[in-house]
Amino acid sequence: MQSGGDFVDLLRQTGYRFPGENLGDVQSERDLPFEPTDATTILAFQYADGVLVAGDRRATAGNMVLYDRADKVVDLDAFSVMAISGSPSIAFEIARILEHAFQYYRRRLLQEMSLQAKLRRLSLLIKDNLPLAMQGIGAVIPIFATYDRVDARGKIYFYDALGAQFESADFTTTGSGSPAIRGAMYYLNRWGGRRFVEMDRDAAIGHALQLLDTASEYDSATGRYERSADIFPSVKTITASGLAEIETEALRELYVQYVDGEEAGRA
Numbered sequence: 266m267q268s269g270g271d272f273v274d275l276l277r278q279t280g281y282r283f284p285g286e287n288l289g290d291v292q293s294e295r296d297l298p299f300e301p302t303d304a305t306t307i308l309a310f311q312y313a314d315g316v317l318v319a320g321d322r323r324a325t326a327g328n329m330v331l332y333d334r335a336d337k338v339v340d341l342d343a344f345s346v347m348a349i350s351g352s353p354s355i356a357f358e359i360a361r362i363l364e365h366a367f368q369y370y371r372r373r374l375l376q377e378m379s380l381q382a383k384l385r386r387l388s389l390l391i392k393d394n395l396p397l398a399m400q401g402i403g404a405v406i407p408i409f410a411t412y413d414r415v416d417a418r419g420k421i422y423f424y425d426a427l428g429a430q431f432e433s434a435d436f437t438t439t440g441s442g443s444p445a446i447r448g449a450m451y452y453l454n455r456w457g458g459r460r461f462v463e464m465d466r467d468a469a470i471g472h473a474l475q476l477l478d479t480a481s482e483y484d485s486a487t488g489r490y491e492r493s494a495d496i497f498p499s500v501k502t503i504t505a506s507g508l509a510e511i512e513t514e515a516l517r518e519l520y521v522q523y524v525d526g527e528e529a530g531r532a
Contacts, residue, residue: 272362272369306442306480306487307337307348309410309421310450310461311435312469315504316410316419318348319473321442321481322496323488333488338499342367343507345383345411350440352403359390359405380413384422384430392428406439412503419503436461442480442487449479470500470511471523478524490520 307320320337323330338348339360347363349356366386370378378386387409397403409422421433436450453472454461461469474490477498481489490497497516502509 272366275369305350305484306438306440306446306477307350307408308438308443308446308450308473308476309348309408309433309436310454310469310473311419311421312461312464312466312502314466315412315502316421317466317469317473317500317502318346318408318410319470319477319498319500320348320350320440321477321488321498322491323486324353325486328485330488333491333494333496336499338501340364340501340508341383344414344503345409346501346503346508347387348408348410349405350407350443351405352397355394355397355403356405356407359387359394359407362390363387380411380415380420383411384409388424388428388430390428391424391426395427398426408437408439410503412505412507414505417505438476440480440487442477442484445483446476446480449476466502467519469502470516471519473500474498474516474520474524490524 305321305323305325307318309316309318318338322333322335322337324332324335335353337350337353338346339357340346341360341364345367347356347360349360363383363386367378367383370382387407391405391407394403394405398405404426406426407424409424410419412419421437423431423433423437423439435454438447438450459468461472464472474497477487478489481487488496488498495513495517497513497520500511500516502511
């Protein structure tokens with residue numbers, strides 16, 4: 266069997282069924298033998314060195330908290346991440362397909378997939394999931410963030426459930442807690458003293474922690490810092506040097522400073 270340079274086409278040729286393609290008998294959430302799991306608040310914004318992406322760790326099913334250690338900011342390659350809100354099972358599958366598609370393209374053609382090709386591939390995967398999204402049981406609303414080495418700057422893109430792609434110039438947020446912080450992000454970016462793009466790494470992380478804590482105050486499906494288990498939100502940065510995950514110790518210090526401490530009253 267001959268295949269081109271597209272990993273997704275190769276999967277289809279070998280009989281892989283994408284999310285939503287084999288659920289024709291499912292008409293609504295009531296037809297499922299289980300309660301779908303949902304993920305909640307994610308955000309991304311430009312800062313001085315690149316892009317910061319953050320998400321809470323809580324996964325819920327209805328009014329039940331199932332898990333408080335979900336990682337909603339998924340690495341795709343050395344300069345790209347996908348942050349997820351919606352159905353984690355489908356979102357993680359989309360992320361795995363994307364990660365392998367990028368690797369397959371790089372190893373087969375000995376070059377990186379272009380940014381536009383990456384964005385289009387994610388758009389098509391979201392569109393493939395449309396049957397589940399329309400039934401209200403498997404929508405995935407991701408944020409794609411990357412550092413574009415051609416333009417030498419970080420870039421943020423968000424999608425709707427149909428796969429339409431939009432670029433954000435400054436910031437974006439999705440998930441059930443996003444209505445509680447979207448206006449706050451606009452306020453901070455315009456009248457907060459410094460725009461996000463002018464902040465250094467620590468200030469950007471501190472503001473991300475404040476925003477997620479705010480979302481958790483008004484949205485029960487958004488998790489906050491779990492003191493008893495010492496579980497912080499997932500926070501990652503993408504710069505010209507590549508992707509970096511913020512370690513727990515750094516998050517702990519910045520949480521004390523920006524959420525509990527003296528900087529909390531100034532932001």
